[in-house]
Amino acid sequence: MREIRALFSKTDRCKYISHLDLNRCMARALTRAQIPLWYTEGFNPHPYITFSLPLSLGVESYCESMDLRIVGDISNEDIKSRLNDALPEGIRIIDVLNDFRDCSEIAFSDYVFKLEFADNEAALEKIKAVLASESITVEKKGKQGKRRVIKETDIKPLIDKYAVSLRDDQIVLNARLAAGNSKNLNPTLLFDTIIKLIGVDYEWKSITRIALLDRDYKIFR
16 A cells, blocks of 8 residues: 555636535546555445645636555556546646655645736726735634624735736736645635725636645645
8 A cells, every 4th residue: 555646737617616526526536547546444444535725616726636545556657647537627637746745734825816807907906905904804704602703804914925917908916825724814715805895896807726835935745
């Protein structure tokens, strides 16, 4: 038995596959590809499949990863080829690794937001003002004892760095956000908050995760 990590992209229509459905999709693809998986022992055996950092619905990514335990004599290149033949269009295996780091080392995610408005220049100035403010307050659902409450949270400390500009009739926001177990900023929450605060309806958007990084800003793999 050996443990491997499959790096994959999730784009186009597949960005609307939820994390739960992605689990099912990968499990079925592994079965169709006849990958010799290692199964747990006991009354209800199941394969060992874990993902590094769940992706928000509607967000594309070029840096997803899935850890597997396999048995038998099969090469990483064969695993990649078989899975790509079995997976739907929009999910592609990029590489298969033998040596990789623990998911607890993830500290940041790099995202690219692309937006279009009826008046991009006016929207750009408003977005810049929101991002430059000392705090960005959002309302999040939480619990107080057994009661569900709405809590206000400042997400500005979770934005490590950003750059925003107008390119080819699109507003492009590059943002490095806190990610991982201890601190995590959902890119969809950031987007929704910006749109709410600028008070301008968007005409088109895309959000793409392009990299996962550790605390030293080194690429996580």
